[in-house]
Amino acid sequence: MNCSNNVGILLSSQLLHRIRAGFATREQAKLYFQFGKRLGLQPVLFDLRGLDLTNRRIRGYVWHPTSRSYIPVHRPLPPVVHSRVLGYSPKLTRLSQIMGKRLFNPPIRREKVFIHRLLSRNPTVRTHLPAMIPLTETTKAVAWIDKYPVVFIKPVIGSLGQNIIRIENMGKGSFLVHPYIGKRTRMSTSGLARYLGTLKQRRYYLVQQGIPLARFNGAPFDFRVSVQKGRFGRWEISGIAAKVARKQSHMTNIAQNGKAMRAWTVLNRCFPKQRIQAILHRISHLSIATCQELEKTWPAFADAGLDVGVDQKGRPWLIEVNFRDLRIIFPLAGDKKMFQRTYLNPLLYAAFLRH
Numbered sequence: 001m002n003c004s005n006n007v008g009i010l011l012s013s014q015l016l017h018r019i020r021a022g023f024a025t026r027e028q029a030k031l032y033f034q035f036g037k038r039l040g041l042q043p044v045l046f047d048l049r050g051l052d053l054t055n056r057r058i059r060g061y062v063w064h065p066t067s068r069s070y071i072p073v074h075r076p077l078p079p080v081v082h083s084r085v086l087g088y089s090p091k092l093t094r095l096s097q098i099m100g101k102r103l104f105n106p107p108i109r110r111e112k113v114f115i116h117r118l119l120s121r122n123p124t125v126r127t128h129l130p131a132m133i134p135l136t137e138t139t140k141a142v143a144w145i146d147k148y149p150v151v152f153i154k155p156v157i158g159s160l161g162q163n164i165i166r167i168e169n170m171g172k173g174s175f176l177v178h179p180y181i182g183k184r185t186r187m188s189t190s191g192l193a194r195y196l197g198t199l200k201q202r203r204y205y206l207v208q209q210g211i212p213l214a215r216f217n218g219a220p221f222d223f224r225v226s227v228q229k230g231r232f233g234r235w236e237i238s239g240i241a242a243k244v245a246r247k248q249s250h251m252t253n254i255a256q257n258g259k260a261m262r263a264w265t266v267l268n269r270c271f272p273k274q275r276i277q278a279i280l281h282r283i284s285h286l287s288i289a290t291c292q293e294l295e296k297t298w299p300a301f302a303d304a305g306l307d308v309g310v311d312q313k314g315r316p317w318l319i320e321v322n323f324r325d326l327r328i329i330f331p332l333a334g335d336k337k338m339f340q341r342t343y344l345n346p347l348l349y350a351a352f353l354r355h
């Protein structure tokens, strides 16, 4: 059998199990097979358990249209692997060492403070990064917080909007603290230092300058920007959709009941029509520059979902880089084309890497 057209799709064991069992999952695995067929590629779903590193073989699954089911296959390690696994494991690290760029994305150290430091090296990106410090020493942190009208305190590893605290500086040593759960509380400088001191696992938090995000019907919004390498191995914007926070919330995450909408619809409500194209262009430019910078550290990096906000003046700000974009925002925003492109582009990139 000719296996040179195989493209491995590496999934977590749990996700692979759910897909095989026919459960609804966020990963629309069938799209890989649909587009693979069009491009002359044979996707093979597998997990790290099905990887035999010694013999460079995999046990995986392919979609069988006639029986409408996934059937098990044994194959040599495919020449290219699109990894949808987040986090580290020795086996994944080894695979990444063996495959180099042909395993995308590689394992990435994704603590937000570290990523911020890497991106600060880039003059284009730097001016669009909200200031950030790790939350280590509380009195130092309070002095830093006092410089900004609003700050966000967040876990250093992405959390679907969980455990995010927002602090408003009311001036004259008074702060309004919105904890993740519970009532807003007014605190003095020393009260705030005490409160921060009670945060469990403080070293896993950071403090970030708050951006006065543009608003839609009174609620802040930002964008999810899918940036991927595609045909010719160049970075492209596969999709942009808006996330609008629910009433009274400051987090736009879909997991926090944020609402997905088309980018144009939302921008059209708060900026003059003739500015929208330019704003979208600036968002795209920043997003691509961000990925190009990260690629210098991880050459196999090829696929990300960025959270980019715009302030009330229309200036873009990079809030977060997600290293395994779930892509679900696009169908939720009603954009099937963008959604499909987020599956097609990695396969086009895989085809490019084979040559």
Ligand SMILES: Nc1ncnc2c1ncn2[C@@H]1O[C@H](COP(=O)(O)OP(=O)(O)O)[C@@H](O)[C@H]1O
Residues within 6 Å of the ligand: 130, 152, 154, 157, 158, 159, 160, 161, 162, 164, 208, 209, 210, 211, 212, 213, 221, 222, 250, 251, 252, 253, 307, 309, 319, 320
């Ligand atoms: N510095 C900030 N300024 C304004 N809004 C923010 C800021 N940080 C976070 N947010 C809001 O909270 C949401 C979640 O923050 P984010 O850093 O993306 O964490 P997570 O990894 O949990 O998604 C953002 O999408 C945004 O709506």
Ligand SMILES: [Mg+2]
Residues within 6 Å of the ligand: 158, 161, 253, 307, 320
């Ligand atoms: Mg986020």
